[in-house]
Amino acid sequence: MSTQARILEVAAKLVAESPNGDVSTRAVCEAAQVGAPALYRHFGDKEGLLSAVVDHGFDKYLATKRERTPGTDPVQDLRDGWDTHVEFALRNPNLYRLMNSPAMRTPPAAALESHRILTSDLQRAAEQGKLRLSPELAAQLIMSANVGVALMLVSRPTTFTDRTVSRRVRDAIHATVLTPDVMTSAPASPETTRPNTQPDTTHLPATAARLNTLLHQSPTAALTPAETALLTEWLNRLANTPRS
Known part of the structure; x- marks a missing residue:
């Protein structure tokens, strides 16, 4: 060695x-x-050593994600990704706290890769018209909630004793970023009671998010770079503007 x-x-x-x-x-x-x-x-230095420790340990977790063949249902992949993230934190509490410590001035490469994998799953959901926000914004919402829940479970175990909290928060966040029809057809968690479905007001944002993703994957020569940039700005605004 x-x-x-x-x-x-x-x-x-x-x-x-x-x-x-x-x-x-x-x-x-x-x-x-x-x-x-x-x-x-x-x-x-010490920070470099600890960053290497985080990458070394988290690499085992990411290995399962790298080798995973994307399923036909990106929404199920998102649910599974959330759950495995929390499970990893619970199995490796010190490593997970270290990974998300403010003392780590440079984000470990493992954290950045995990975020890219999440965004990729969300891009697939957008392609299928299942996303009501842009993949980039949806990834920020999901990752911040996922990390927050995991940190509470490992840092305050005497307060956060109910493990069903994770799936409750997961379902609430997914209801924010996914279209209502996806959430209605999703298998309900045993501990979760789903609210009554409201009238679908997400058709336009979901369509904008889907079109934006498809345009990035298959750029068209029909638009100049300036026009493409402007259209991207408009589509992001339509997809991401909070709805009253």
């Missing part, structure tokens, strides 16, 4: 065993039996 790999393995073990998820570079060096110069040469 290389020195870099040994340092990374030891650091990951110490993070998992730490009461608060934090470790010192001194403790890592002692456990890995290397000098501080070797650690700094491979990882730059």
